[in-house]
Structures are given as C-alpha cells and as structure tokens.
Amino acid sequence: MYLSVEKHKNNLLVQFKGELDHHTTETVRQKIDQQYFDQRLKNIILDLRGLTFMDSSGIGLIMGRYKNCLEKNGSVSIISDSSYVDKILRMSGLLKIVNVYPTIEAAIENL
Amino acid sequence: MEKNYMKLEFLSKSSNESFARVVVAAFASQLDPTLEELSDIKTAVSEAVTNAIIHGYEYREGIVIVESKITGEEIEIIVEDKGIGISNIEKAREPFYTSKPNLERSGMGFTVMETFMDSLEIESIKGEGTIVRMRKKFKSLLDKE
Numbered sequence: 001m002y003l004s005v006e007k008h009k010n011n012l013l014v015q016f017k018g019e020l021d022h023h024t025t026e027t028v029r030q031k032i033d034q035q036y037f038d039q040r041l042k043n044i045i046l047d048l049r050g051l052t053f054m055d056s057s058g059i060g061l062i063m064g065r066y067k068n069c070l071e072k073n074g075s076v077s078i079i080s081d082s083s084y085v086d087k088i089l090r091m092s093g094l095l096k097i098v099n100v101y102p103t104i105e106a107a108i109e110n111l
Numbered sequence: 112m113e114k115n116y117m118k119l120e121f122l123s124k125s126s127n128e129s130f131a132r133v134v135v136a137a138f139a140s141q142l143d144p145t146l147e148e149l150s151d152i153k154t155a156v157s158e159a160v161t162n163a164i165i166h167g168y169e170y171r172e173g174i175v176i177v178e179s180k181i182t183g184e185e186i187e188i189i190v191e192d193k194g195i196g197i198s199n200i201e202k203a204r205e206p207f208y209t210s211k212p213n214l215e216r217s218g219m220g221f222t223v224m225e226t227f228m229d230s231l232e233i234e235s236i237k238g239e240g241t242i243v244r245m246r247k248k249f250k251s252l253l254d255k256e
Binding site: 019021022023026029053054055056057059060061063064083084088091092 | 125126128129132147150153154157158161164165214215216217219220222223226
C-alpha cells in the first residue's frame with residue numbers, strides 16, 4: 001500500500017494506491033490521524049481511485065475518520081470512480097454521511 | 112466444468128489475508144468468472160480470513176484453513192479456524208455489530224460475505240473454532256449451459 005498524505009489549507013488530502021484490507025489499514029490509520037491531529041486540520045478527503053481492493057476494513061477506517069472530523073466540525077469526502085468501491089460504500093450506509101465526488105477539485109469546491 | 116478441489120493452510124498473520132484471497136481468486140478463475148464476480152469472491156474470502164485472525168484467534172498464532180470446491184457451475188469456499196468460536200452467531204451476523212468496538216471494525220464482515228456470495232453458513236463451537244461456508248454460482252457459466 002502506497003499512501004500520500006498532504007495538507008491543503010485546513011484539509012487533509014489522502015491518496016491511496018494498492019489494497020486496503022485489515023493488514024494495511026493499521027498503518028494507514030496511524031498516518032492519517034497523526035497528520036490530522038498534529039496539524040489541527042478540519043476536513044479529510046480520501047482519494048480511493050488508486051485502490052485495487054477494499055473490504056470492510058476500509059469501511060471501518062472511513063467511519064473512524066468521520067467520527068474524528070465530526071468532533072472538529074469537519075467532514076470526510078471520498079473520491080471514487082470505481083463501481084466496486086461504490087458497491088461496498090453503498091452497502092455500508094456510508095453514502096448517507098459521506099459525500100462522494102469524481103475529482104479532488106469537485107470535493108474541495110463543495111467543502 | 113469437472114469437479115475440482117484445493118486446500119490451503121497458513122498462519123493467522125494479517126499479511127496472509129491478501130495471499131488467501133489471491134489464491135482463491137486464481138483457483139476460481141478456471142470457471143471464467145467476470146471481473147466483478149472475482150472481486151466479490153476476493154472480498155468475501157478477505158472478510159472470512161480477517162475474522163479468523165482477529166476474532167477466532169484474537170491475534171494469537173494459529174492455522175487458518177481455506178478450502179475451495181468446484182462442483183458443476185458452483186464454487187464453494189470454506190474458511191476454518193480452531194479459535195475461540197462465536198458465542199452468538201445471530202448477533203455476529205447483524206450488520207454493524209462488532210464484538211471488538213475498540214478496534215474500529217465496521218461490523219460488516221458477515222454482511223459483505225452474505226451480499227457478495229449466494230449463500231453463507233456459519234458453524235461454530237465455543238472453544239473449538241468456526242467454519243464459514245460460502246457458495247456462489249458464476250453467471251458466465253450459466254450462460255454456457
């Protein structure tokens with residue numbers, strides 16, 4: 001799993017490349033939370049377009065970040081263009097609390 | 112398709128989650144599944160193996176057994192552990208229920224298996240282990256009939 005975590009104003013932009021499962025979520029979670037809390041950011045944008053696999057561990061990861069953002073009055077946005085990822089997001093009910101956008105620009109515009 | 116069978120045993124390490132799902136997907140590919148069907152299988156196997164590691168063995172060292180059978184148009188996948196067992200299977204199957212809320216698990220494992228496969232059976236004996244049996248028919252095969 002390759003992860004890029006960047007600060008954009010008061011947003012944290014996280015870009016994934018590879019497979020998101022129980023094995024890889026542990027380090028991903030630590031990296032995201034460290035940047036988010038250390039830099040006192042508000043929103044998190046998760047770009048899932050580089051994922052080749054995601055199971056329910058990804059749902060847990062997104063839910064956890066959603067709770068953290070809620071405490072800081074922020075939000076979580078997802079960038080996805082895969083019907084497979086969308087299927088899991090839909091099943092989990094996450095689409096009711098998290099917005100999905102086709103591009104990073106669209107997500108930032110709507111923050 | 113003729114009958115076929117395979118059995119895989121590996122240590123309950125999280126790095127083996129991807130190993131297990133890739134092996135089962137490779138075995139299933141002889142049935143000419145669609146990419147979506149292959150993704151469904153990989154995800155279901157990943158959920159079952161992750162459950163065995165986190166819940167069955169609670170991160171202790173143990174052996175996870177994955178078997179797969181091809182019978183006609185159907186693939187059957189069995190994931191077994193000799194861990195602590197599930198005390199309440201009905202509860203465990205409920206969406207969003209997790210016995211380990213501190214781990215930030217979504218509680219969606221069995222729901223994902225149920226949704227992505229045609230059938231899901233869980234057998235568990237406390238203190239002895241858990242067997243998860245899943246079946247799926249591939250559309251590509253049905254079309255050939």
